[in-house]
Amino acid sequence: MSAPIVIANARIVDPATDTDRPGALLVVDGKIDGLAEGAPQGVPDGATLIDAGGLVVAPGLIDMRVFTGEPGHEYRETLATAAEAAAAGGVTSFVLMPDTTPAVDDGAIVDFIIRRAAATAKVNVLPAAASTRGLRGKEITEFGLLREAGAVCLADGRQSIQSAGLLLAAMSYAANFDMLIVHHLADASLVGDGVMNEGLLATTSGLKGIPSEAETIPLARDLQLAALTGVRYHAAQISCAGSVELMRNAKRHSGSVSCGVSINNLALNENDVAPYRTFFKLSPPLRSEDDRREMVDGLLSGVIDVIHSAHDPQDSEVKRQPFAEASEGAIGLETLLAAALRLVHSGDVDLMTVLRAMTSRPAEILGLASGRLAVGAPADIIVFDPDYPWVVAEKDIVSRSRNTAFEGARMQGAVMQTLVAGRSVFRHAHWPEGAK
Amino acid sequence: MANASTGDTATAGTAGKRPFPHRDLLGVSQLNQHEILDLIDRAEAMIPISRQPRKILPTLSGKTQINLFFEPSTRTQSSFEIAGKRLGAQVTNMSVKTSSVTKGETLIDTAATLNAMQPDVIIVRHPASGAVELLSQKVGCAVINAGDGSHEHPTQALLDALTIRQRKGRLAGLTVAICGDIANSRVARSNLLLLGALQVRTRVIAPKTLLPKGIEALATEVFTDMRKGLEGADVVMMLRLQHERAAGRLIPSVREYYRFYGLDAEKLALARPDAIVMHPGPMNRGVEIDPAIADGPRSVINEQVEMGVAVRMAVLDALLADPSQVSA
Numbered sequence: 228m229s230a231p232i233v234i235a236n237a238r239i240v241d242p243a244t245d246t247d248r249p250g251a252l253l254v255v256d257g258k259i260d261g262l263a264e265g266a267p268q269g270v271p272d273g274a275t276l277i278d279a280g281g282l283v284v285a286p287g288l289i290d291m292r293v294f295t296g297e298p299g300h301e302y303r304e305t306l307a308t309a310a311e312a313a314a315a316g317g318v319t320s321f322v323l324m325p326d327t328t329p330a331v332d333d334g335a336i337v338d339f340i341i342r343r344a345a346a347t348a349k350v351n352v353l354p355a356a357a358s359t360r361g362l363r364g365k366e367i368t369e370f371g372l373l374r375e376a377g378a379v380c381l382a383d384g385r386q387s388i389q390s391a392g393l394l395l396a397a398m399s400y401a402a403n404f405d406m407l408i409v410h411h412l413a414d415a416s417l418v419g420d421g422v423m424n425e426g427l428l429a430t431t432s433g434l435k436g437i438p439s440e441a442e443t444i445p446l447a448r449d450l451q452l453a454a455l456t457g458v459r460y461h462a463a464q465i466s467c468a469g470s471v472e473l474m475r476n477a478k479r480h481s482g483s484v485s486c487g488v489s490i491n492n493l494a495l496n497e498n499d500v501a502p503y504r505t506f507f508k509l510s511p512p513l514r515s516e517d518d519r520r521e522m523v524d525g526l527l528s529g530v531i532d533v534i535h536s537a538h539d540p541q542d543s544e545v546k547r548q549p550f551a552e553a554s555e556g557a558i559g560l561e562t563l564l565a566a567a568l569r570l571v572h573s574g575d576v577d578l579m580t581v582l583r584a585m586t587s588r589p590a591e592i593l594g595l596a597s598g599r600l601a602v603g604a605p606a607d608i609i610v611f612d613p614d615y616p617w618v619v620a621e622k623d624i625v626s627r628s629r630n631t632a633f634e635g636a637r638m639q640g641a642v643m644q645t646l647v648a649g650r651s652v653f654r655h656a657h658w659p660e661g662a663k
Numbered sequence: 664m665a666n667a668s669t670g671d672t673a674t675a676g677t678a679g680k681r682p683f684p685h686r687d688l689l690g691v692s693q694l695n696q697h698e699i700l701d702l703i704d705r706a707e708a709m710i711p712i713s714r715q716p717r718k719i720l721p722t723l724s725g726k727t728q729i730n731l732f733f734e735p736s737t738r739t740q741s742s743f744e745i746a747g748k749r750l751g752a753q754v755t756n757m758s759v760k761t762s763s764v765t766k767g768e769t770l771i772d773t774a775a776t777l778n779a780m781q782p783d784v785i786i787v788r789h790p791a792s793g794a795v796e797l798l799s800q801k802v803g804c805a806v807i808n809a810g811d812g813s814h815e816h817p818t819q820a821l822l823d824a825l826t827i828r829q830r831k832g833r834l835a836g837l838t839v840a841i842c843g844d845i846a847n848s849r850v851a852r853s854n855l856l857l858l859g860a861l862q863v864r865t866r867v868i869a870p871k872t873l874l875p876k877g878i879e880a881l882a883t884e885v886f887t888d889m890r891k892g893l894e895g896a897d898v899v900m901m902l903r904l905q906h907e908r909a910a911g912r913l914i915p916s917v918r919e920y921y922r923f924y925g926l927d928a929e930k931l932a933l934a935r936p937d938a939i940v941m942h943p944g945p946m947n948r949g950v951e952i953d954p955a956i957a958d959g960p961r962s963v964i965n966e967q968v969e970m971g972v973a974v975r976m977a978v979l980d981a982l983l984a985d986p987s988q989v990s991a
Binding site: 429 | 771815
């Protein structure tokens, strides 16, 4: 049994209760045991004291979209290295996408992931199970058995189910087990050979464009099917103005639909792609600045529920290619919070809204006890300095892959300490408390 | 000889020229108006070399030129080869087969390998947009883009401009109609950039399925009706249609395409009476152009081929023969 921990002199920010005030926090046996306004009310004997020095103390982040290469492509990322990167970025839980080799489409593989993560990963790994066998979009998987094995939701990862009939079956069946369906939106016939946002930039670059309709058409379909079946549905990631409008309308009629946005689509736009920078080749693609502004507004108005990193490690072999031939995806666990804080520093979004989309909202959608600073909740806690200046440098990347979309970016805001179930899993090198 | 530009362009080669301020020629987009005109002037001065009995101007003597073609192109490759040889360079041709499985995988490896052989210039054609620029970042010598995907084909645009100027005596103020598969054409993009920089009025003509998004920002006017688009045009530039790929998807059939977008005498009659007809080749006779037009008196297609050698000589000379480039 580890010693109790007191985090004092903190700016407690808890989006679940809209709290932002000075205070202290007591951790006992891996759970939050007490909260105090101002100074701590008595420190238990033998307790470890963390002096937050006025920095923000918030729930650890919950990242709803993370890829690794374990099993199958461990040279890209293992559960252990992804967890290291997560801890450094203040992410205490992440939903693991099922796109591995083999795919996570069977209870035995869910079980493998859970046991492997328990043995090697320093943060909470929440496996999503494939909703179709082999992620092929042809036959549904054993939802009930997958849930029993510990899958937190159903998702087809990078794949988008093309058949409305199959999706209807999946949604109907998932509703039996009250399972959340998370779905990536990409109409294959509209994406075609497209590799970036459709528009003048794609045209001048000689690259095939992906129209927004490749996202809005499957989203409109999904929302109708979700209404029909009553399933809990989460649009994995939206990227364009039209999708915000569709989600806004759907939410007027249903409380069981939600959506996420990749931090990349909030912080970057299509201009970052030029000239042929493959680390910015993403799915959905980076859209226009107008679309990015709509994403920010959607976040502010609550239409967009969740911000995730879309952490997708790819080795240089598949990224150092001509743009059209390179793989999609960028890592993001380590830069998620700092990139999100850009929106706060620019005055576009308040800190509470940004944090809510990475803590209490994903926790609610996934049905987790974490994501809040409440007595009895797991002590998944981060201490961060919202103003700490740093530059993203390849040499400092913790993840096993280097394909960051923020190479060389100046950031303001860094995680100083990360606790998972009351255990310190990361301390910043420049954090005075790190000496302890 | 028509010479509407700067004046003293009689001397071929680098003597008396300003150094060309780029290591590579990756696209028209990197060039300003002045640099474009400079290259056209240099190319014009190269024309006589190819017309004289002893076709040699050995400014590239001792230089190594590698033609690296990831996509077959007899015409462009031989044009670069002849241009290099007329300047006295040692020319090596490399054709790299790319299967769908291994496509692109070898690009950076190939670049490193070739770079180790100490070439002075690598001329690259690749099916992927941006691939030539990627390769240029991995080598220490000059790189010339001989066509990358649907992106750019800068020497084609230069040779087209030179051909037009030879025939029309000027470029500024002319109206050039570019007709065909704009969406997939690097020739169209490079020409729109180049002609736009020289105050030429540009029109693109194509069915909507072959017009890329945002094209109205690159062309002066956009037409889906070829007849309207050709009215008053000084130059009609036809593009090759990859009809095997387009049929049934981007166009319903070759015969329908030819009916509405093929250049025949009836449609050509709508252009100016002295309008010239161009095509970057290779042509699909009967798909985008009536054979009688292609081989007729208004066609300058063979002149384009001749100007191609002059332009490539000029570009090679500008990149390699300048003293400042040699020492760099």
